[in-house]
Amino acid sequence: xxxxxxxxxxxxxxxxxxxxxxxxxxxxxxxxxxxxxxxxxxxxxxxxxxxxxxxxxxxxxxxxxxxxxxxxxxxxxxxxxxxxxxxxxxxxxxxxxxxxxxxxxxxxxxxxxxxxxxxxxxxxxxxxxxxxxxxxxxxxxxxxxxxxxxxxxxxxxxxxxxxxxxxxxxxxxxxxxxxxxxxxxxxxxxxxxxxxxxxxxxxxxxxxxxxxxxxxxxxxxxxxxxxxxxxxxxxxxxxxxxxxxxxxxxxxxxxxxxxxxxxxxxxxxxxxxxxxxxxxxxxxxxxxxxxxxxxxxxxxxxxxxxxxxxxxxxxxxxxxxxxxxxxxxxxxxxxxxxxxxxxxxxxxxxxxxxxxxxxxxxxxxxxxxxxxxxxxxxxxx
Numbered sequence: 001x002x003x004x005x006x007x008x009x010x011x012x013x014x015x016x017x018x019x020x021x022x023x024x025x026x027x028x029x030x031x032x033x034x035x036x037x038x039x040x041x042x043x044x045x046x047x048x049x050x051x052x053x054x055x056x057x058x059x060x061x062x063x064x065x066x067x068x069x070x071x072x073x074x075x076x077x078x079x080x081x082x083x084x085x086x087x088x089x090x091x092x093x094x095x096x097x098x099x100x101x102x103x104x105x106x107x108x109x110x111x112x113x114x115x116x117x118x119x120x121x122x123x124x125x126x127x128x129x130x131x132x133x134x135x136x137x138x139x140x141x142x143x144x145x146x147x148x149x150x151x152x153x154x155x156x157x158x159x160x161x162x163x164x165x166x167x168x169x170x171x172x173x174x175x176x177x178x179x180x181x182x183x184x185x186x187x188x189x190x191x192x193x194x195x196x197x198x199x200x201x202x203x204x205x206x207x208x209x210x211x212x213x214x215x216x217x218x219x220x221x222x223x224x225x226x227x228x229x230x231x232x233x234x235x236x237x238x239x240x241x242x243x244x245x246x247x248x249x250x251x252x253x254x255x256x257x258x259x260x261x262x263x264x265x266x267x268x269x270x271x272x273x274x275x276x277x278x279x280x281x282x283x284x285x286x287x288x289x290x291x292x293x294x295x296x297x298x299x300x301x302x303x304x305x306x307x308x309x310x311x312x313x314x315x316x317x318x319x320x321x322x323x324x325x326x327x328x329x330x331x332x333x334x335x336x337x338x339x340x341x342x343x344x345x346x347x348x349x350x351x352x353x354x355x356x357x358x359x360x361x362x363x364x365x366x367x368x369x370x371x372x373x374x375x376x377x378x379x380x381x
Contacts, residue, residue: 323346
Protein backbone atom coordinates (compact mmCIF):
# COMPACT_ATOMS: atom_id res chain seq x y z
CA UNK A 1 0.00 0.00 0.00
CA UNK A 2 2.92 2.34 0.63
CA UNK A 3 3.63 2.38 -3.10
CA UNK A 4 0.03 3.28 -3.82
CA UNK A 5 0.30 6.21 -1.39
CA UNK A 6 3.29 7.80 -3.09
CA UNK A 7 3.07 11.49 -2.22
CA UNK A 8 4.74 12.41 -5.49
CA UNK A 9 1.62 11.25 -7.30
CA UNK A 10 0.89 14.02 -9.78
CA UNK A 11 -2.91 13.93 -9.60
CA UNK A 12 -5.84 12.43 -7.75
CA UNK A 13 -6.91 8.85 -8.43
CA UNK A 14 -10.56 8.40 -9.43
CA UNK A 15 -12.28 5.02 -9.16
CA UNK A 16 -13.98 5.07 -12.54
CA UNK A 17 -14.90 2.22 -14.87
CA UNK A 18 -14.59 3.54 -18.43
CA UNK A 19 -14.79 1.45 -21.62
CA UNK A 20 -11.45 1.50 -23.45
CA UNK A 21 -9.61 -0.28 -26.26
CA UNK A 22 -6.03 -1.43 -25.68
CA UNK A 23 -3.60 -2.39 -28.47
CA UNK A 24 -0.07 -3.74 -28.13
CA UNK A 25 2.20 -6.76 -28.05
CA UNK A 26 1.57 -9.35 -25.31
CA UNK A 27 4.18 -11.23 -23.28
CA UNK A 28 3.77 -14.09 -25.79
CA UNK A 29 5.03 -11.81 -28.57
CA UNK A 30 1.64 -11.71 -30.29
CA UNK A 31 -0.20 -8.49 -31.17
CA UNK A 32 -3.57 -7.95 -29.49
CA UNK A 33 -6.54 -5.59 -29.63
CA UNK A 34 -8.73 -5.87 -26.51
CA UNK A 35 -11.91 -4.09 -25.43
CA UNK A 36 -11.76 -3.64 -21.66
CA UNK A 37 -12.32 -1.11 -18.85
CA UNK A 38 -10.42 1.11 -16.45
CA UNK A 39 -10.28 0.55 -12.69
CA UNK A 40 -8.83 3.95 -11.79
CA UNK A 41 -8.01 7.02 -13.86
CA UNK A 42 -5.54 9.84 -13.20
CA UNK A 43 -4.44 12.93 -15.09
CA UNK A 44 -1.40 11.07 -16.40
CA UNK A 45 -2.64 7.47 -16.77
CA UNK A 46 -4.65 4.97 -14.81
CA UNK A 47 -5.19 1.35 -13.85
CA UNK A 48 -6.68 -0.98 -16.47
CA UNK A 49 -7.84 -4.61 -16.70
CA UNK A 50 -6.43 -6.98 -19.31
CA UNK A 51 -7.08 -10.66 -19.99
CA UNK A 52 -3.46 -11.22 -21.10
CA UNK A 53 0.04 -10.88 -19.72
CA UNK A 54 2.25 -7.90 -20.55
CA UNK A 55 5.99 -7.48 -20.11
CA UNK A 56 7.22 -4.92 -17.54
CA UNK A 57 7.67 -1.48 -19.12
CA UNK A 58 5.70 -2.66 -22.20
CA UNK A 59 4.37 0.11 -24.44
CA UNK A 60 0.71 -0.04 -25.42
CA UNK A 61 -1.91 2.25 -26.95
CA UNK A 62 -5.03 3.11 -24.93
CA UNK A 63 -8.04 4.45 -26.85
CA UNK A 64 -11.02 6.15 -25.23
CA UNK A 65 -13.74 6.47 -27.84
CA UNK A 66 -15.78 9.06 -25.93
CA UNK A 67 -13.03 11.67 -26.38
CA UNK A 68 -11.86 10.23 -29.74
CA UNK A 69 -8.32 10.18 -28.36
CA UNK A 70 -5.57 7.58 -28.11
CA UNK A 71 -2.53 7.67 -25.83
CA UNK A 72 0.74 5.83 -26.16
CA UNK A 73 1.36 4.44 -22.69
CA UNK A 74 3.89 2.51 -20.63
CA UNK A 75 3.19 -0.24 -18.08
CA UNK A 76 4.50 0.93 -14.68
CA UNK A 77 2.85 -1.55 -12.30
CA UNK A 78 1.21 -4.97 -12.26
CA UNK A 79 -1.20 -6.38 -9.66
CA UNK A 80 -3.25 -9.55 -9.71
CA UNK A 81 -4.31 -11.66 -11.41
CA UNK A 82 -7.87 -11.13 -10.18
CA UNK A 83 -11.07 -12.93 -11.17
CA UNK A 84 -11.68 -10.35 -13.92
CA UNK A 85 -8.13 -10.24 -15.27
CA UNK A 86 -4.76 -8.69 -14.45
CA UNK A 87 -4.63 -5.06 -13.34
CA UNK A 88 -1.91 -2.88 -14.85
CA UNK A 89 -0.92 0.64 -13.92
CA UNK A 90 -0.13 2.65 -17.05
CA UNK A 91 1.39 6.09 -17.60
CA UNK A 92 0.91 8.22 -20.72
CA UNK A 93 4.14 8.88 -22.61
CA UNK A 94 2.91 12.38 -23.48
CA UNK A 95 2.50 14.31 -20.19
CA UNK A 96 0.20 16.80 -21.95
CA UNK A 97 -2.29 14.12 -23.02
CA UNK A 98 -5.75 14.45 -21.47
CA UNK A 99 -7.20 11.14 -22.64
CA UNK A 100 -10.17 11.10 -20.26
CA UNK A 101 -11.38 14.65 -20.91
CA UNK A 102 -11.45 15.32 -17.15
CA UNK A 103 -10.05 18.50 -15.62
CA UNK A 104 -7.97 17.90 -12.49
CA UNK A 105 -7.47 20.64 -9.87
CA UNK A 106 -4.30 22.61 -9.26
CA UNK A 107 -2.33 22.19 -5.99
CA UNK A 108 -3.60 25.57 -4.72
CA UNK A 109 -7.22 24.45 -5.18
CA UNK A 110 -6.57 21.17 -3.37
CA UNK A 111 -5.04 22.93 -0.37
CA UNK A 112 -8.30 24.72 0.47
CA UNK A 113 -10.64 21.75 -0.04
CA UNK A 114 -12.33 19.58 2.58
CA UNK A 115 -13.81 17.24 -0.04
CA UNK A 116 -13.29 16.28 -3.67
CA UNK A 117 -15.84 14.93 -6.10
CA UNK A 118 -16.03 14.14 -9.83
CA UNK A 119 -18.80 16.27 -11.37
CA UNK A 120 -20.31 16.87 -14.80
CA UNK A 121 -21.88 20.07 -16.11
CA UNK A 122 -25.49 19.34 -17.06
CA UNK A 123 -25.31 21.93 -19.85
CA UNK A 124 -22.14 21.05 -21.77
CA UNK A 125 -21.16 17.73 -20.08
CA UNK A 126 -17.67 18.96 -19.17
CA UNK A 127 -16.19 16.87 -16.35
CA UNK A 128 -13.85 17.91 -13.58
CA UNK A 129 -12.68 17.02 -10.10
CA UNK A 130 -14.32 19.72 -7.99
CA UNK A 131 -12.68 20.84 -4.75
CA UNK A 132 -15.43 21.51 -2.19
CA UNK A 133 -15.34 23.73 0.87
CA UNK A 134 -17.46 22.94 3.93
CA UNK A 135 -20.66 24.58 2.67
CA UNK A 136 -20.38 23.11 -0.83
CA UNK A 137 -19.81 19.66 0.66
CA UNK A 138 -22.96 19.95 2.79
CA UNK A 139 -25.00 21.10 -0.22
CA UNK A 140 -23.70 18.27 -2.38
CA UNK A 141 -24.33 15.69 0.33
CA UNK A 142 -27.94 16.87 0.58
CA UNK A 143 -28.74 17.34 -3.13
CA UNK A 144 -26.09 15.29 -4.99
CA UNK A 145 -25.51 18.34 -7.20
CA UNK A 146 -24.25 21.91 -6.86
CA UNK A 147 -24.12 25.12 -8.89
CA UNK A 148 -20.71 26.29 -10.09
CA UNK A 149 -19.05 28.25 -12.87
CA UNK A 150 -18.45 26.66 -16.26
CA UNK A 151 -16.77 27.87 -19.44
CA UNK A 152 -19.96 27.12 -21.40
CA UNK A 153 -21.94 29.94 -19.74
CA UNK A 154 -21.54 33.35 -18.17
CA UNK A 155 -24.01 32.23 -15.49
CA UNK A 156 -23.67 29.44 -12.94
CA UNK A 157 -24.60 25.98 -14.21
CA UNK A 158 -25.76 22.83 -12.42
CA UNK A 159 -23.14 20.11 -11.90
CA UNK A 160 -24.10 16.55 -10.95
CA UNK A 161 -22.48 13.19 -10.34
CA UNK A 162 -20.78 11.25 -13.11
CA UNK A 163 -22.30 7.79 -13.36
CA UNK A 164 -20.87 4.86 -15.29
CA UNK A 165 -23.84 2.67 -14.43
CA UNK A 166 -21.57 0.48 -12.30
CA UNK A 167 -21.82 0.62 -8.54
CA UNK A 168 -18.66 0.50 -6.43
CA UNK A 169 -18.14 -2.40 -4.04
CA UNK A 170 -19.61 -0.40 -1.13
CA UNK A 171 -22.04 1.59 -3.24
CA UNK A 172 -25.04 -0.73 -3.19
CA UNK A 173 -27.91 -0.82 -0.71
CA UNK A 174 -25.88 -3.04 1.60
CA UNK A 175 -23.28 -0.29 1.84
CA UNK A 176 -25.91 2.29 2.77
CA UNK A 177 -27.28 -0.09 5.39
CA UNK A 178 -23.80 -0.30 6.89
CA UNK A 179 -23.62 3.49 7.26
CA UNK A 180 -27.10 3.58 8.81
CA UNK A 181 -26.19 0.83 11.25
CA UNK A 182 -22.93 2.55 12.19
CA UNK A 183 -24.79 5.84 12.80
CA UNK A 184 -27.39 4.08 14.93
CA UNK A 185 -24.77 2.23 16.99
CA UNK A 186 -22.66 5.34 17.55
CA UNK A 187 -25.66 7.62 18.23
CA UNK A 188 -24.95 8.27 21.91
CA UNK A 189 -21.27 8.99 21.28
CA UNK A 190 -22.06 11.26 18.31
CA UNK A 191 -24.47 13.36 20.37
CA UNK A 192 -21.75 14.11 22.88
CA UNK A 193 -19.29 15.33 20.24
CA UNK A 194 -21.23 18.48 19.32
CA UNK A 195 -20.83 18.39 15.53
CA UNK A 196 -22.69 17.21 12.44
CA UNK A 197 -22.12 13.58 11.44
CA UNK A 198 -23.63 13.14 7.99
CA UNK A 199 -20.94 12.76 5.36
CA UNK A 200 -20.41 9.23 4.06
CA UNK A 201 -16.83 8.46 3.08
CA UNK A 202 -15.15 5.42 1.55
CA UNK A 203 -11.96 3.96 3.03
CA UNK A 204 -9.48 1.73 1.19
CA UNK A 205 -6.53 -0.03 2.80
CA UNK A 206 -3.78 -2.39 1.65
CA UNK A 207 -6.29 -5.21 1.08
CA UNK A 208 -8.16 -3.02 -1.46
CA UNK A 209 -11.24 -3.47 0.74
CA UNK A 210 -13.81 -0.69 0.54
CA UNK A 211 -15.28 0.40 3.86
CA UNK A 212 -18.21 2.83 3.88
CA UNK A 213 -17.92 4.98 7.02
CA UNK A 214 -19.66 7.86 8.75
CA UNK A 215 -17.62 11.06 9.21
CA UNK A 216 -17.96 14.26 11.15
CA UNK A 217 -17.23 17.72 9.80
CA UNK A 218 -14.03 17.32 7.73
CA UNK A 219 -11.33 19.99 7.66
CA UNK A 220 -8.47 20.69 5.27
CA UNK A 221 -6.17 18.70 7.57
CA UNK A 222 -8.22 15.58 8.27
CA UNK A 223 -11.42 14.02 9.57
CA UNK A 224 -12.86 11.74 12.24
CA UNK A 225 -14.92 8.70 11.31
CA UNK A 226 -16.80 5.75 12.81
CA UNK A 227 -16.36 2.26 11.37
CA UNK A 228 -17.11 -1.37 12.15
CA UNK A 229 -13.67 -2.36 10.84
CA UNK A 230 -10.44 -2.23 12.80
CA UNK A 231 -7.53 0.02 11.76
CA UNK A 232 -4.20 0.48 13.49
CA UNK A 233 -2.56 3.76 14.47
CA UNK A 234 -0.10 4.78 11.78
CA UNK A 235 -1.86 2.67 9.14
CA UNK A 236 -1.86 4.21 5.66
CA UNK A 237 -5.22 4.35 3.92
CA UNK A 238 -6.99 6.15 1.08
CA UNK A 239 -10.20 8.05 1.72
CA UNK A 240 -12.85 9.47 -0.61
CA UNK A 241 -14.97 12.33 0.82
CA UNK A 242 -17.82 12.32 -0.06
CA UNK A 243 -18.57 8.78 -1.19
CA UNK A 244 -20.26 8.43 -4.60
CA UNK A 245 -22.26 5.15 -4.86
CA UNK A 246 -22.28 5.20 -8.68
CA UNK A 247 -18.49 5.43 -8.92
CA UNK A 248 -16.14 8.30 -9.58
CA UNK A 249 -14.78 8.42 -6.02
CA UNK A 250 -11.70 10.61 -5.66
CA UNK A 251 -9.28 8.84 -3.31
CA UNK A 252 -6.59 10.78 -1.45
CA UNK A 253 -3.83 9.34 0.79
CA UNK A 254 -4.24 9.59 4.55
CA UNK A 255 -2.99 8.07 7.81
CA UNK A 256 -4.79 6.80 10.93
CA UNK A 257 -3.48 9.06 13.72
CA UNK A 258 -5.50 7.80 16.68
CA UNK A 259 -8.38 5.58 17.79
CA UNK A 260 -10.88 6.02 20.59
CA UNK A 261 -9.73 2.80 22.24
CA UNK A 262 -11.66 -0.43 22.40
CA UNK A 263 -14.72 -0.53 20.12
CA UNK A 264 -18.11 -0.02 21.71
CA UNK A 265 -20.85 -2.26 20.33
CA UNK A 266 -18.58 -3.10 17.38
CA UNK A 267 -17.97 0.53 16.29
CA UNK A 268 -14.71 2.45 16.70
CA UNK A 269 -13.93 6.14 16.18
CA UNK A 270 -10.74 7.07 14.35
CA UNK A 271 -8.83 10.27 13.63
CA UNK A 272 -7.30 10.68 10.16
CA UNK A 273 -4.73 13.15 8.84
CA UNK A 274 -4.37 13.71 5.09
CA UNK A 275 -0.95 13.07 3.61
CA UNK A 276 -0.13 16.10 1.50
CA UNK A 277 1.29 15.68 -1.97
CA UNK A 278 4.88 16.84 -2.25
CA UNK A 279 5.14 19.93 -4.39
CA UNK A 280 7.40 19.85 -7.43
CA UNK A 281 8.65 23.30 -6.33
CA UNK A 282 8.05 25.78 -3.50
CA UNK A 283 6.06 28.86 -4.51
CA UNK A 284 7.03 32.38 -3.44
CA UNK A 285 4.70 35.36 -3.34
CA UNK A 286 5.63 38.46 -5.35
CA UNK A 287 4.91 41.27 -2.89
CA UNK A 288 6.49 43.97 -5.07
CA UNK A 289 5.22 44.77 -8.57
CA UNK A 290 6.63 42.20 -10.96
CA UNK A 291 5.31 42.43 -14.51
CA UNK A 292 5.21 39.66 -17.06
CA UNK A 293 4.56 39.61 -20.80
CA UNK A 294 3.13 36.68 -22.76
CA UNK A 295 2.94 36.01 -26.48
CA UNK A 296 1.13 33.20 -28.30
CA UNK A 297 -1.25 32.44 -31.15
CA UNK A 298 -3.65 35.40 -31.05
CA UNK A 299 -2.29 36.33 -27.62
CA UNK A 300 -0.25 39.41 -26.73
CA UNK A 301 -0.68 40.86 -23.26
CA UNK A 302 0.97 41.76 -19.98
CA UNK A 303 0.10 40.95 -16.40
CA UNK A 304 1.39 40.92 -12.83
CA UNK A 305 3.09 37.99 -11.10
CA UNK A 306 1.14 36.65 -8.09
CA UNK A 307 3.57 33.90 -7.10
CA UNK A 308 6.45 32.05 -8.70
CA UNK A 309 8.32 28.75 -8.44
CA UNK A 310 10.93 26.86 -10.43
CA UNK A 311 8.03 24.93 -12.02
CA UNK A 312 5.60 27.70 -12.94
CA UNK A 313 3.96 31.04 -12.28
CA UNK A 314 0.58 32.44 -11.25
CA UNK A 315 -0.23 35.77 -12.91
CA UNK A 316 -3.07 38.25 -13.00
CA UNK A 317 -4.26 39.40 -16.41
CA UNK A 318 -7.36 41.16 -17.71
CA UNK A 319 -8.24 38.36 -20.14
CA UNK A 320 -8.92 34.65 -19.60
CA UNK A 321 -6.74 32.06 -21.32
CA UNK A 322 -7.97 28.55 -22.06
CA UNK A 323 -6.23 25.63 -20.29
CA UNK A 324 -3.72 23.99 -22.63
CA UNK A 325 -2.78 27.26 -24.38
CA UNK A 326 0.96 27.39 -25.11
CA UNK A 327 2.69 30.78 -24.87
CA UNK A 328 6.07 32.43 -24.77
CA UNK A 329 6.70 34.39 -21.61
CA UNK A 330 9.10 37.14 -20.53
CA UNK A 331 9.83 38.57 -17.06
CA UNK A 332 12.16 41.51 -16.52
CA UNK A 333 14.73 40.80 -13.81
CA UNK A 334 16.89 43.89 -13.40
CA UNK A 335 18.81 44.30 -16.65
CA UNK A 336 18.04 40.71 -17.72
CA UNK A 337 14.90 39.22 -19.23
CA UNK A 338 13.79 35.72 -18.26
CA UNK A 339 12.36 33.98 -21.34
CA UNK A 340 10.51 30.67 -21.24
CA UNK A 341 7.83 28.57 -22.93
CA UNK A 342 4.80 27.83 -20.76
CA UNK A 343 1.35 26.23 -20.88
CA UNK A 344 -1.85 27.42 -19.19
CA UNK A 345 -2.99 24.98 -16.52
CA UNK A 346 -5.93 26.69 -14.81
CA UNK A 347 -7.62 30.04 -14.21
CA UNK A 348 -8.75 30.68 -10.63
CA UNK A 349 -11.43 33.42 -10.39
CA UNK A 350 -10.17 36.31 -8.28
CA UNK A 351 -6.65 34.83 -8.08
CA UNK A 352 -5.08 34.54 -11.53
CA UNK A 353 -3.98 32.19 -14.28
CA UNK A 354 -1.58 29.33 -13.51
CA UNK A 355 1.19 28.52 -16.02
CA UNK A 356 3.58 25.59 -15.99
CA UNK A 357 7.03 26.17 -17.50
CA UNK A 358 7.55 23.76 -20.40
CA UNK A 359 10.89 24.80 -21.92
CA UNK A 360 13.71 26.97 -20.61
CA UNK A 361 17.43 27.38 -21.33
CA UNK A 362 20.05 26.90 -18.63
CA UNK A 363 20.74 30.65 -18.66
CA UNK A 364 17.08 31.49 -18.12
CA UNK A 365 16.85 28.88 -15.35
CA UNK A 366 19.73 30.62 -13.60
CA UNK A 367 17.90 33.96 -13.94
CA UNK A 368 14.75 32.33 -12.53
CA UNK A 369 16.75 31.00 -9.59
CA UNK A 370 18.08 34.50 -8.81
CA UNK A 371 14.56 35.97 -9.03
CA UNK A 372 13.14 33.36 -6.67
CA UNK A 373 15.98 34.02 -4.22
CA UNK A 374 15.01 37.71 -4.25
CA UNK A 375 11.37 36.80 -3.54
CA UNK A 376 12.43 34.43 -0.78
CA UNK A 377 14.53 37.14 0.90
CA UNK A 378 11.67 39.62 0.50
CA UNK A 379 9.27 37.27 2.32
CA UNK A 380 11.58 37.22 5.36
CA UNK A 381 11.58 41.02 5.74
